[in-house]
Amino acid sequence: MEEHLLVRKIDMGTVIDHIPPWRASDVLKLLDLEGLRRSDISLVILHNVPSKKYGRKDIIKLYRHFISNEEADLVCLVFPTSTINYIKDWRVEKYKPKIPERIIGRIKCPEVTCITNNPRENIRTRFRVLSKYRIVQCEYCDTIVELERIADLVGKKSE
Amino acid sequence: MEKVGSTSPGWYDGFRGRDVISARDFSREDYEALFRYADLYEEDPGFYRGLLKDCIAALVFVEPSTRTFHSFETAARILGCGVTAIRDPSMSSIAKGESLHDTIKMIESYGASIIILRHPARGAALYAAEISRVPVINAGDGSREHPTQAMLDLYTIARKRGGIDGLRIAFLGDLRFSRTVSSLSYALSSFKDIEIFYIAPPILQIRREVKIYLDDRGVEYKEIIDMDKAREILRSVDVLYVTRLQKERFPDPSEYEKLKGAYTVGPEILSIMRSDAGIMHPLPRVDELSPELDSKPNAWYFDQARWGLNVRVALLSLILR
Ligand SMILES: [Zn+2]
Numbered sequence: 506m507e508e509h510l511l512v513r514k515i516d517m518g519t520v521i522d523h524i525p526p527w528r529a530s531d532v533l534k535l536l537d538l539e540g541l542r543r544s545d546i547s548l549v550i551l552h553n554v555p556s557k558k559y560g561r562k563d564i565i566k567l568y569r570h571f572i573s574n575e576e577a578d579l580v581c582l583v584f585p586t587s588t589i590n591y592i593k594d595w596r597v598e599k600y601k602p603k604i605p606e607r608i609i610g611r612i613k614c615p616e617v618t619c620i621t622n623n624p625r626e627n628i629r630t631r632f633r634v635l636s637k638y639r640i641v642q643c644e645y646c647d648t649i650v651e652l653e654r655i656a657d658l659v660g661k662k663s664e
Numbered sequence: 665m666e667k668v669g670s671t672s673p674g675w676y677d678g679f680r681g682r683d684v685i686s687a688r689d690f691s692r693e694d695y696e697a698l699f700r701y702a703d704l705y706e707e708d709p710g711f712y713r714g715l716l717k718d719c720i721a722a723l724v725f726v727e728p729s730t731r732t733f734h735s736f737e738t739a740a741r742i743l744g745c746g747v748t749a750i751r752d753p754s755m756s757s758i759a760k761g762e763s764l765h766d767t768i769k770m771i772e773s774y775g776a777s778i779i780i781l782r783h784p785a786r787g788a789a790l791y792a793a794e795i796s797r798v799p800v801i802n803a804g805d806g807s808r809e810h811p812t813q814a815m816l817d818l819y820t821i822a823r824k825r826g827g828i829d830g831l832r833i834a835f836l837g838d839l840r841f842s843r844t845v846s847s848l849s850y851a852l853s854s855f856k857d858i859e860i861f862y863i864a865p866p867i868l869q870i871r872r873e874v875k876i877y878l879d880d881r882g883v884e885y886k887e888i889i890d891m892d893k894a895r896e897i898l899r900s901v902d903v904l905y906v907t908r909l910q911k912e913r914f915p916d917p918s919e920y921e922k923l924k925g926a927y928t929v930g931p932e933i934l935s936i937m938r939s940d941a942g943i944m945h946p947l948p949r950v951d952e953l954s955p956e957l958d959s960k961p962n963a964w965y966f967d968q969a970r971w972g973l974n975v976r977v978a979l980l981s982l983i984l985r
Contacts, residue, residue, distance in 0.1 A: 618806045620787040625763040628791060638876060645787025646808055647873045 512549050512566065519572050520590040521565040521580060526553045528584060529563035531656035535579050536572055546570035559586060578605045582634065583652050608632045608641060612650070612658045619646035676701070679982035683793040684801040687814040687851040688877070695828075695854060699819050701978035702971070712977050717744035719984050722776035724750045724767060725803070726783045731947065731969065732803050732813075736780050739976035748774060764788060768795045777984055781805075799983050807841040812979065813946055814847035816972040820964055821903060823971070824942055828852070834861040834888075834897055837907035837927055837952060839870045844946045845907060849874050853881040860885040861901065863894045865923060868913065891926050899936055903964075904929065905944045906952055930954035934962060944968055 524532050529550045547568045556562040572580075577589045581602035589600040610629040614621045621628045621643070632641040632650070639652045650658065676697040682689075704711055721740035725733050733751070740747050750767065764783065771779055781792050782803040789802030789809075804810045822828055831852065839845045839862050849870070852858045860878070862870040862885065869887050878885050888894045898904060909927050914920040928951060929943065942964040945953055949965075957963045 616786060618784070618786050620764070620783075620785040620791045620805075623764070623785055625761065626765055626791065635876070640876075642873060643787070645790055646806075647786070647871075649873050649876070 512551060514595070515566055515568050515592055516595050518546070518569050518592055519565075519567040520592060521567075521572075522562070522588045522590065523556065523559065523586045524563035524565065524584055525559070525586060526561040526563055529565050532563075532565060532580055532584065532587070534656040534659050535583060536576050537660075562586075574600070574603075575605070578602050579608065579611070582636070583655060604636050605634055607634065607644075608655075611660065612641070612655055614643045614646060614648060615650060615654075615658060616643065616646045616648040619643060619648065621645050675985060676982060679979065680985070681799060682983060683789075683799050684811050684979070684983070685789050685793055686802070686809050687811040687847040689811075690851070690854070692854040695815070695818055695851065698815060698975065698978055698982065699822055701982060702819050702974040703823075705974040705977050712743055712981060714744035715981055716740075716777075716984050719743070719777035720746040720748060720775055721980070722748045722750075722771045722774070722779045723803075724771060724779060724781045724783075726750075726764070726781075726788075727804070729782050729804070731972075732782060732810075735972045735976055736801075736803065739973055739980055742973075742977055743980055745777070745980070748776065764792060765795055768792050772796055772798060778980065801979075801983075804843055807843050807846075809847045809850075810843040810946075811847050811851075812972075812976060813844050814851040815979065816968060816975040817844070817848050817905075817944065817946075818851055819975050820944065820968040820971055821942070824964055824967075825902060828855040828858075830857045831855070831903065832859045832861075832901045833903040833905060834863055834894075834901045835870070835905045835907065836863045836894075836929070837909050838868045838913060839864045839907070840868045841910070841913060842907045842946075845905070846871065846874050848905070849883075849885075850877060853878060853883045858883055861888055861894075861897050862886070863888045863897070865889060865919075867915075868909070895933075895936060898933060900938065901941060902938075903942045903944055904933075904937065906949075907946065908950055908952055924951065928952055928954065929957070931956050934960065937962070 521532060529552060549566045551564040553561050571591055577600050581587050582604060591598045591600060609631050612630055612632055614630055621630045631644040633644055634641050640649050642649050678694045678697060723733060723736055737747055776798055778799050779796055780801045780803050781789050784806050786806040786808040789800055789805045793800040802809060802811055818828060835845050866889060888897060906929050911920050934957060941962055943957060943962050945965040947965055947969055
């Protein structure tokens with residue numbers, strides 16, 4: 506079934522395309538969900554639609570919401586096939602992602618003995634991106650996390 | 665090589681005002697300068713006496729430690745520093761729920777010139793350094809790092825061997841949770857033609873972040889699990905660095921009992937090693953080093969402990985002078 510038969514084009518908002526099949530929910534975790542709930546946006550998730558390039562893919566359409574460049578960079582870092590399009594009055598702007606050097610305040614460190622997990626302290630976590638190895642590394646405790654895993658660690662740290 | 669002492673034209677500036685958080689933060693030049701100043705402690709003991717008499721060293725030890733605490737305290741007293749100490753966490757405000765953040769702020773307000781921190785959490789020293797306006801020395805942050813131990817280990821190797829380049833070193837024991845092994849591995853990467861052998865069962869092998877760091881710096885290393893292979897390697901190494909095997913790390917206690925024998929270093933292991941090879945240990949030891957080795961010239965661990973004072977006197981001076 507073609508994508509346009511499932512859901513129509515949007516005139517305003519963000520389209521995250523070429524997400525690996527069935528991973529759209531992980532992409533949502535990488536976005537700032539609190540921000541999403543506050544605004545008046547609607548979103549559509551398409552799972553497992555045919556793709557010429559990859560066979561199957563997921564798509565997320567966020568109506569009247571523009572994700573930040575920082576969120577876009579994080580999505581493209583974790584899922585490098587993803588493409589981000591910002592739609593303004595039907596015009597499509599392709600976003601060129603940058604590889605972030607650091608991810609700040611978004612990921613909870615999985616190492617229990619890390620100082621950032623001490624509830625008495627109020628520390629913004631900071632992870633260095635080592636894209637060559639597809640990992641990030643906690644700058645406080647040096648613990649390594651695979652990029653594939655970080656969606657499960659995002660947003661758990663209230664800041 | 666630059667001469668230090670009364671005839672010296674100027675101090676080495678590489679450490680001045682700096683935090684000591686990770687052994688990765690220092691260059692070969694830094695380490696070699698530190699060694700020269702550590703030598704000076706024996707050549708001219710009077711040089712350091714009272715040198716920092718206007719300074720206050722704050723020792724914050726939120727984890728039991730005797731040796732490291734006394735080594736730093738003695739070094740500070742030799743330099744004439746005032747010493748203020750928060751030692752027993754169960755007696756202090758930390759036990760009453762004060763954050764590390766507030767402890768550091770309080771210590772700073774008492775006029776500390778430097779904070780020396782031992783803490784059970786990985787990353788505590790970096791966090792303290794971000795809060796503090798005065799330099800912070802990491803005296804052990806959980807299982808992460810212990811950079812001043814690496815400095816005194818390097819100093820010991822350099823003194824015994826006449827240099828670090830070309831070193832073949834084997835680490836034995838619990839490598840995964842040993843901050844000493846991580847820090848020394850990082851420090852060694854600043855030198856040339858180093859070969860490292862990590863001898864441990866898979867659950868206690870060296871951490872991935874250390875391996876990635878060594879890969880990026882082009883350092884040769886091998887992980888050795890098989891004990892016959894390990895014996896083969898021990899025939900040719902310059903240094904065997906032994907760490908404690910902790911029973912509580914093993915999910916199955918019988919696994920520990922089985923390994924304990926293989927990871928105990930005694931006269932038999934020494935007999936297969938080169939006659940000029942050294943055996944090192946961060947101390948305190950439990951069963952992993954036989955007391956029969958203590959009188960041998962290969963037992964470097966008592967010098968290692970003793971020379972920690974030289975290194976800490978030199979380091980405090982280079983940071984605070
Ligand atoms: Zn961490």
